[in-house]
Amino acid sequence: MRTYQKIKLTVLFVSCVCFLPVLNAQADVPAAEEWVDIPVVVNIIDASDASNVDDAIKKANEILKQANIRLVVKKTNNNVNVGNGDPNLTEAEGDTAQEDGQKELDKVCGAGKGIKITVADDCWTEDPNTVGWSVHRNPVIVIEPDADANEMGETITHELLHSLTVTAHSNDVNDVMYPTEAGNGIINPNDVNEIFPNAKKRGKPYLSCRGYCLAGPWQFQPVLIIASIYTALSWTAFLMYYVKIAALTPVTLTSDMPT
Ligand SMILES: [Zn+2]
Numbered sequence: 001m002r003t004y005q006k007i008k009l010t011v012l013f014v015s016c017v018c019f020l021p022v023l024n025a026q027a028d029v030p031a032a033e034e035w036v037d038i039p040v041v042v043n044i045i046d047a048s049d050a051s052n053v054d055d056a057i058k059k060a061n062e063i064l065k066q067a068n069i070r071l072v073v074k075k076t077n078n079n080v081n082v083g084n085g086d087p088n089l090t091e092a093e094g095d096t097a098q099e100d101g102q103k104e105l106d107k108v109c110g111a112g113k114g115i116k117i118t119v120a121d122d123c124w125t126e127d128p129n130t131v132g133w134s135v136h137r138n139p140v141i142v143i144e145p146d147a148d149a150n151e152m153g154e155t156i157t158h159e160l161l162h163s164l165t166v167t168a169h170s171n172d173v174n175d176v177m178y179p180t181e182a183g184n185g186i187i188n189p190n191d192v193n194e195i196f197p198n199a200k201k202r203g204k205p206y207l208s209c210r211g212y213c214l215a216g217p218w219q220f221q222p223v224l225i226i227a228s229i230y231t232a233l234s235w236t237a238f239l240m241y242y243v244k245i246a247a248l249t250p251v252t253l254t255s256d257m258p259t
Contacts (some may be wrong), residue, residue, distance in 0.1 A: 035068040036196070038203035039109040042076040043101065045120040048087040049145035050078070052152050053119060059153025060160070063176060063185040067192040069199045071115065071160075075108055080118075088122035094133070094142055101140035113202055115163065116140040117156060131181065134159040136167060139202060151181045161187070164195035164202070 040057070044050045053076075061070050082100075083093035101116040108114065116139060123142045124130045132143035132155040141159035146152035157176050170177040174184040177191065187195075 032207040033068055034205055035070065035208045036199045036203040036205045037070050037072045038199055039074045039114040040071045041101075041105060041108055041114060041116045042073060043080045043097070043116060043118045044076070044078045045080050045082055045089065045097070045118060046085060046087040047079070048119050048121045050119055052145060052147070052149040053117075055149035056146070056152035056156055057117070059150050059185075060156040063153065063157045063187065064160075066187045067196055067199070069196070069203070071156075074114070087120055088125050089120045089142065090125050094120075094124060097142065098135065098138055098140040102138070105139055113204075114139060115160065115202060118142045119145060121145065131155055132159045134162045136162060137165055139163060146181075154181060154185055157185070157187075161191055161195055164198040166191050166194055 042050075042053060042057075044053070054073075057071055057073060064070060082089065082097045089097060097118050097120075101118060105114040105116055106112070118140060120142060121144065122128065123144045124133055130144075131146065132141065134141040141156065141163055143152065143155050143159060146155065154176055161177060166177060168177065169179045170188060172178060172186070172188075174186045176185050176187055
């Protein structure tokens with residue numbers, strides 16, 4: 001075998017071996033999942049305590065991973081005045097906040113899009129035990145601040161699920177739809193199935209998978225596609241060379257024999 005053939009063969013062989021992991025990696029690529037980003041506008045009513053709002057939304061997003069939903073804050077309005085100008089909402093003031101909130105969502109997030117989280121020190125003065133409320137299908141949820149950001153995040157999630165049409169409460173203390181704050185953030189699979197189509201209407205759906213592919217509205221894996229084509233060509237060339245050299249070997253040996 002001549003030297004340049006040996007070099008070509010070696011290069012091709014190394015190339016094939018190097019790209020074997022790429023093939024394995026491609027086999028491990030998880031199927032793309034559909035996710036939804038829901039744009040959020042936060043309204044802080046007058047001097048209400050907003051110190052835990054960001055952490056509470058982070059907690060809500062941790063819980064909402066179970067449903068492939070993510071809240072994305074687009075705008076925060078501080079010192080929003082509703083009614084008499086104090087940080088507490090009467091029922092009538094809450095209704096006003098909901099009406100105004102929907103109009104603003106249409107402007108900021110687009111018609112029919114987005115969720116508003118309204119924070120008031122007392123979210124319903126007529127019922128002091130209530131820490132959050134929402135209305136079926138209404139995109140404005142109203143919650144009270146909580147010294148525990150995790151509990152506040154669970155309240156946001158609970159009210160969001162109501163807003164996305166879940167009506168029933170759960171008897172399971174671990175379920176986020178348990179009627180009090182004792183829940184441990186589990187979203188029942190039936191509720192996931194119910195809220196996801198409604199979340200898509202309020203937000204922006206996209207395909208995503210973790211690890212190798214890019215998140216976005218278009219599932220595209222350019223590196224893997226190019227590497228796969230290269231690997232396939234390398235193996236084809238390697239096999240062709242192997243067959244050709246094997247076929248030529250007896251001839252080469254004959255010609256190399258001393259006369
Ligand atoms: Zn509830």
